[in-house]
Amino acid sequence: MAEEPDYESLSPNAGLGVNMLAGALAGITEHAVMFPVDSIKTRMQVFATSPAAVYTGIGNAFTRISSTEGMRALWRGVSSVILGAGPAHAVHFGMYEAMKELAGGNEESNRNQWIATSLAGASATIASDALMNPFDVIKQRMQVHQSEFRSVFTCARVVHQTEGLSAFYVSYPTTLMMSVPFTAVQFTVYEQIKKLMNPSGEYSPVTHMVAGGLSGGVAAGVTTPLDVAKTLLQTRGSSQDPEIRKVGGMVDAFRIIWQRDGMKGFSRGLSPRVLTFMPSNALCWLSYEFFKAAIRE
Template identity: 75%
Template sequence: MDEPDYESLPPNAGLSVNMCAGALAGISEHAVMFPIDSIKTRMQVFATSPVAVYSGIGNAFTRISSTEGMRALWRGVWSVVLGAGPAHAVHFGTLEAVKEIMGGNEAGNQWLATSVAGASATTAADALMNPFDVIKQRMQVHQSEFRSVFTCARTVFHNEGLAAFYVSYPTTLAISIPFNSIQVTIYEQLKRVLNPSHKYSPSTHILAGAGAGAVAAALTTPLDVAKTMLQTRGTSLDPEIRNVSGMKEAFGIIWRKEGLKGFGRGLTPRVLTTMPSTALCWLSYEFFKAAIRTD
């Protein structure tokens, strides 16, 4: 059989194809990069014990693996596996639908359409993913009491109520909307520059995805530090952090404790996580989208 012509495939493959490809891409992205994400979470937590304070990625990896075992770096992975599939299905389904409606698949620089599509996609996806993200981070912190996703969810709900799963949602949107608007816009522009012929090119998806992810991750790290504080507040021994109720309060605590430096906590692992994960996500998405609709 002849290999399908990537250029002949329609820009919008249909909602079911986009959602299925997005789900597979999301699971691939999060599962592969999960250990680095665990290190990022630990570095962002304002720990009271010096044992839980890490000077860098290498230091964190060595200490965690030697004192807790390598499995500790994968603790909570099932939370993102369970959440990432449906959330990314919603994300990419919304992304392609809005982009198509706004003319983002037409020739030329459609930065407004791609930005709005990215913002719309993340608003819908984060509403579904936020509780899973809270569970994941509760399981990632130093000396976490949880080993089961369902036990963690049940305990958090019993002790803190439903609000605990969504206290960080406004902050998550404050991160995700600019992150995805920046990421999708840069990705589309880099893809046009690197692959003007629009032929199927895995290297283009990797390079464009990595570049877009790096820029978006670096610019939104301060918000990510605040989000981590809100999502892990129930594990903190610091009364001020334990009772933090919103993004503004979190920013105030970060500023008082460490000043400007505090907003850069976890910058390196965040960028190092996001670059390959975004590259993998776009590569997987473009591959699965092409594969599914040409079977």
């Protein structure tokens, strides 16, 4: 009987193919499981003109959406996430591990490992968001109240025909301004908590879940204001508000949020966002570390 490989004896960098495949599987798992909460977050962040589309909290949104539109409405747009999350997360984790190795983040003697980890995390998100942004736009167009779209491809075609290719990337600068600090914070907090809880470096599902959940919650809370602006930009074409339909970028989005809701406007969807990212990040890191170990073995 062949001896089972020791997790600790394997190289921290398992190779680009393993990291990308593990990242793709982890990304699909993460987004699919937490999608209904993400749908509620999108609904709460949209500046709606109809009182029927204004939600006061997670429970209020869940009850009203499920009772008036059916539970299926909470899953509308999930196919866009599945299509995009696989390749985007593959690139994300592949870039992260490659940059971390290149910057010396896997060297125990390196006293500046956190710098290497932050650099790797930021590089990973720049690359993955370039792939994911169009899918995220389609997802949110399908998630909004009374969305006309039921098909990913129909949504993509209509948005392209009516608003042009730029509609898929108008939020990209805002997404990067949100995702780069989000990812840098997430990876840094994750690595520090993981080392604190599991200094031996052994495969530990509990460690990956706790470190992943806490790092996701912290990063989500810090970047929520930018996420509100991103949602406004990505759903502008579905809005009945003339001013929102003409919004041209992040500065315009911030101005509208401030004028209409003040400081509290920048915390729209904070609760469902944190509630989404804590378990989804825990699941993502648990899945990633599991798939990485399983594929290597």
